[in-house]
Amino acid sequence: MASMSFKLTGFKELDARLKLLSSDIATKVGQQADRAGAVVLAKAVEAAAPDSRLEEGHPMRQGRKGGGTREYPHSKIKNNVKVRKTRNVSSTKVQSTVTAGPAFQASFEEFGSIHNRPTRFFSRAVLANMDAAVAAISAGLNKRLTKRGV
Amino acid sequence: MIEAALTAKLLTLTGNVYQSAAPRGFTTPVVVFTRINTDPADDLDGSPDQAFALFQIDTYHEDGLAAANLATNIRHALCAWSDGTVAGVSFHDERFWTDDTTTTRLYRVCQDFLVFASLD
Numbered sequence: 001m002a003s004m005s006f007k008l009t010g011f012k013e014l015d016a017r018l019k020l021l022s023s024d025i026a027t028k029v030g031q032q033a034d035r036a037g038a039v040v041l042a043k044a045v046e047a048a049a050p051d052s053r054l055e056e057g058h059p060m061r062q063g064r065k066g067g068g069t070r071e072y073p074h075s076k077i078k079n080n081v082k083v084r085k086t087r088n089v090s091s092t093k094v095q096s097t098v099t100a101g102p103a104f105q106a107s108f109e110e111f112g113s114i115h116n117r118p119t120r121f122f123s124r125a126v127l128a129n130m131d132a133a134v135a136a137i138s139a140g141l142n143k144r145l146t147k148r149g150v
Numbered sequence: 151m152i153e154a155a156l157t158a159k160l161l162t163l164t165g166n167v168y169q170s171a172a173p174r175g176f177t178t179p180v181v182v183f184t185r186i187n188t189d190p191a192d193d194l195d196g197s198p199d200q201a202f203a204l205f206q207i208d209t210y211h212e213d214g215l216a217a218a219n220l221a222t223n224i225r226h227a228l229c230a231w232s233d234g235t236v237a238g239v240s241f242h243d244e245r246f247w248t249d250d251t252t253t254t255r256l257y258r259v260c261q262d263f264l265v266f267a268s269l270d
Contacts, residue, residue, distance in 0.1 A: 114256065
């Protein structure tokens with residue numbers, strides 16, 4: 001899915017507070033706050049996700065290019081929007097990812113295919129809730145830093 | 151109408167241009183475009199007649215290099231586009247994928263363009 005970035009201010013003050021903690025604790029605080037922001041986005045994506053008539057686990061069949069079929073249980077997008085802690089290439093950053101997990105059809109809904117039009121439900125929901133996500137990260141950082149007395 | 155103007159512009163580059171999805175029995179190369187979003191320009195005189203329209207343009211071909219070349223031609227043509235209907239086009243993003251939903255694997259270049267144009 002598409003990646004998004006946010007503009008945050010007040011880094012000097014935040015950096016000063018984080019430096020009062022050990023590296024491990026500061027990283028944990030950052031991860032928890034980052035996750036809080038991602039959860040806001042995940043809820044927005046879940047609310048915007050298209051909902052088919054098929055129930056979760058409904059048996060599905062997919063044709064293979066070489067012949068034959070593959071059977072698999074249907075995964076609804078709404079039921080599978082999750083936040084995962086993912087590794088950033090930089091060792092100084094924390095990162096969370098909103099994913100649709102096994103509901104692979106989410107990418108066909110988002111970006112379309114040669115057979116169906118894109119809806120961009122995912123990126124629309126993220127863009128519309130960027131401010132709320134930043135607010136959640138900010139509140140999360142403040143709450144966890146205050147709890148640790150810094 | 152932006153879609154009519156965009157269709158005409160893309161048809162100068164390739165013969166198979168469709169809106170939203172390709173029909174059954176298509177032949178490659180295929181270009182499919184979809185208006186993703188419309189942000190009307192503020193107009194104090196009444197109903198807005200211009201808008202920023204975000205378009206996703208997908209180029210499909212069995213040959214990855216051919217798909218990339220056609221997508222490059224589309225990017226060049228659209229970024230230089232300015233006339234009575236379209237005031238300007240900015241290039242936003244480009245992704246290279248494969249589409250395995252057809253019998254033969256297709257290479258796909260998915261591009262986003264922001265078009266400032268007349269809605270009428």
